[in-house]
Amino acid sequence: MACPPNPAVLGILASCCLALCSCGAPVEQTAAGAINQAASAVESSALALDLLAGERAGTPVVETSLEDMSGELEEARKELQDTLPETAAERELHQRSSKALERAEGALSRARHALAAKDFPGPTQENPDLGAARAALAASSAELGQLREQLGSGR
Secondary structure (H helix, E strand, O other): OOOOOOHHHHHHHHHHHHHHHHOOOOHHHHHHHHHHHHHHHHHHHHHHHHHHHOOOOOHHHHHHHHHHHHHHHHHHHHHHHOOOOOOHHHHHHHHHHHHHHHHHHHHHHHHHHHHHHOOOOOOOOOOOOHHHHHHHHHHHHHHHHHHHHHHOOOO
């Protein structure tokens, strides 16, 4: 013969489950992880362009690297987007981190575009050169590095 469920115990279990399900990672922790992942992707992309410039890597290898790093940035952005800031400080950090990730994606997109256009004559607004793309990645890396320091999540 089975015992009937105790309503008090069921209530406590339901409260615990609800509390556990509604708790996410703190915004600062999630932002630190996303910024670290993005910084790594940007730095790897800059290294790939440096290897291409030094003729130590070919276009197909660099293209694959930039594509992979683009996926890393997208993953970092989605990770951050999935957090819900509650306080004003968390909202400000979330917004700053999101903007930094958007700029990193823009820099990487510029690098991919420059790589694809590198065989066309002369850089134009539509076809940036690899040097300008490398500079954009460096600027993004510096911004992400500052956020890393603020979050205490640097290397």
